[in-house]
Amino acid sequence: xxGDEETVVGFSLAGVQVLHVHRQKKETLERIRALLSDPSxxxxxxxxxxxxxxxxxxxxxxxxxxxxxxxxxxxxxxxYFPAVDELERLVRRTAGVQVVIG
Amino acid sequence: xxxxxxxxxxxxxxxxxLRQRVSLAQKGHDLLEEKMxxxxxxxxxxxxxxxxxxxxxxxxxxxxxxxxxxxxxxxxRERLLQAARSTLKRVQLESSTRSVMGVRLPxxxxxxxxxxAVERGYQLHTTSALLDEASLAFERALRSxxxxxxxxxxxxxxxxxxxxxxxxxxxxxHVLIPRLRSLISFISFRLEEMERDNFxxxxxxxxxxxxxxxx
Numbered sequence: 001x002x003g004d005e006e007t008v009v010g011f012s013l014a015g016v017q018v019l020h021v022h023r024q025k026k027e028t029l030e031r032i033r034a035l036l037s038d039p040s041x042x043x044x045x046x047x048x049x050x051x052x053x054x055x056x057x058x059x060x061x062x063x064x065x066x067x068x069x070x071x072x073x074x075x076x077x078x079x080y081f082p083a084v085d086e087l088e089r090l091v092r093r094t095a096g097v098q099v100v101i102g
Numbered sequence: 103x104x105x106x107x108x109x110x111x112x113x114x115x116x117x118x119x120l121r122q123r124v125s126l127a128q129k130g131h132d133l134l135e136e137k138m139x140x141x142x143x144x145x146x147x148x149x150x151x152x153x154x155x156x157x158x159x160x161x162x163x164x165x166x167x168x169x170x171x172x173x174x175x176x177x178x179r180e181r182l183l184q185a186a187r188s189t190l191k192r193v194q195l196e197s198s199t200r201s202v203m204g205v206r207l208p209x210x211x212x213x214x215x216x217x218x219a220v221e222r223g224y225q226l227h228t229t230s231a232l233l234d235e236a237s238l239a240f241e242r243a244l245r246s247x248x249x250x251x252x253x254x255x256x257x258x259x260x261x262x263x264x265x266x267x268x269x270x271x272x273x274x275x276h277v278l279i280p281r282l283r284s285l286i287s288f289i290s291f292r293l294e295e296m297e298r299d300n301f302x303x304x305x306x307x308x309x310x311x312x313x314x315x316x317x
Binding site for chain 2 (some may be wrong): 006007009010011012013014016042043045068070071072074075077082087090091093095
């Protein structure tokens, strides 16, 4: 779980093991790189605002990862989630039609 | 394709070989197309399920955040953070894979995330009941989010595979097969031409021989 402080607090109450509060870009990227290559991690959640802030460097890491850990982008504590996210772009590209997911 | 034409020798053997290659390429093309169709079915089915799951998981998450906000207002930031720190953190996800048309897809066991207040590990007498509610809400959201992650990641991998398959189908259909076809027509044309040459040559020889006999 990587995200803003509110979200991290919430998921720590739910018992998520690895938590990282995003403060500095470099530090967070380093942490994500380590987590993505850790075989004991099954699921990595990132809030959408953090993901947008990290930008292309993160996308590069994501492209290199294997099947696990799964990566999921979730809305942040204000409920912010981009109207057209990366998954929807993929769907549109491959299916050739626009499918609204949200 | 002048280069390809110049490297091939116009013989009957070559013609037979090329014909075999075309039929093999055609077979491969048909198979890949079928694979693409199957993947597409799976893809669209998953997209539909994601739609529903996203709505559910995100609304649960929003609800959890609302409850957490309320809890923070009552308990204060410091005490909430302390409670969060002392919560037991041992959610375990069991994962495996399944395979659709040779694509490995993730499977995550639906985790048992929901716990009773005494199992969480923070001190009950220093915390508010709102904290229990918020925790429960986050545990619920976590469970839905795990299921959502499994679906989303599956769609992503099927999407990649679909793109790769489509590229291969297109390469076969628009590059390899037309090239082989043009080679075949080139060779058969040359062979016919050679036959005609030969025919004319024989005629000519015959005429010459007959002229000699008359002399």
